[in-house]
Amino acid sequence: MSPTSPSAPDPAALAVLPRLAQLSNAVTRGRLAERAAEAAGLTLDRPATGVLLTLHTAGRALRIGEIADRMQVVGPHVTRQVQALERRGLVRRVGDPQDRRASLIEPTPEGAAAVDRYAGSLIGWFTETIGHWPEQDRADLGRLLGRLADDVTARLTALEETQDPPAR
Structure with missing residues (x-):
């Protein structure tokens, strides 16, 4: 499914979007990198x-x-x-x-x-x-974030390869 596909998204996957935005906003607003x-x-x-x-x-x-x-x-x-x-x-x-x-x-x-x-x-x-989280939850977070990052990167790379390559 492409980002503009008209088919209905999985409700569980859709629920992740506001949480990702919340996390991104909190990290930015909190000036964590700075x-x-x-x-x-x-x-x-x-x-x-x-x-x-x-x-x-x-x-x-x-x-x-x-x-x-x-x-x-x-x-x-x-x-x-x-x-x-x-x-x-x-x-x-x-x-x-x-x-x-x-x-x-x-x-x-x-x-x-x-x-x-x-x-x-x-x-x-x-x-x-996250120090107060159970060890398994911390391990699951690391594993799942790694998997998400790898899958998003692979999907975007495949998408770029089917379109005109950007000028570098």
């Missing part, structure tokens, strides 16, 4: 923090295009963020062993430490928020 950045001592805007977090979760150096794909943004946007992060000494370019013409981006030790503090602050906040 609070985590402040706690980590980061004075970066959200897109720059997103680049650092993307590199952190990748666990390896990435090309600009790979960062853009993972963040689901266009390459020039990432290039500007990487340049700003380079000026601040938080990321550096390294040679791509597969292609001498290309470079990979990796966090510097300072960038890695900053994103570790940021991620730790976010994880700590959510851990405290």
Whole structure:
């Protein structure tokens, strides 16, 4: 079923939409990302923090295009963020062993430490928020959120592949 399909949605699935909106609004209104950045001592805007977090979760150096794909943004946007992060000494370019013409981006030790503090602050906040939940509920949440994120990403990727590819 496409997003514009006229068939009636499953009521249980439909009930999720207002809850997703509630969660998104609460996180935005509560300035959770900004609070985590402040706690980590980061004075970066959200897109720059997103680049650092993307590199952190990748666990390896990435090309600009790979960062853009993972963040689901266009390459020039990432290039500007990487340049700003380079000026601040938080990321550096390294040679791509597969292609001498290309470079990979990796966090510097300072960038890695900053994103570790940021991620730790976010994880700590959510851990405290659901700390009173039974262990099985916490495990189920992690498993189901991972599954939802994977399925949504796969579905959107398939949708993009059937349409004209966006300019990068």
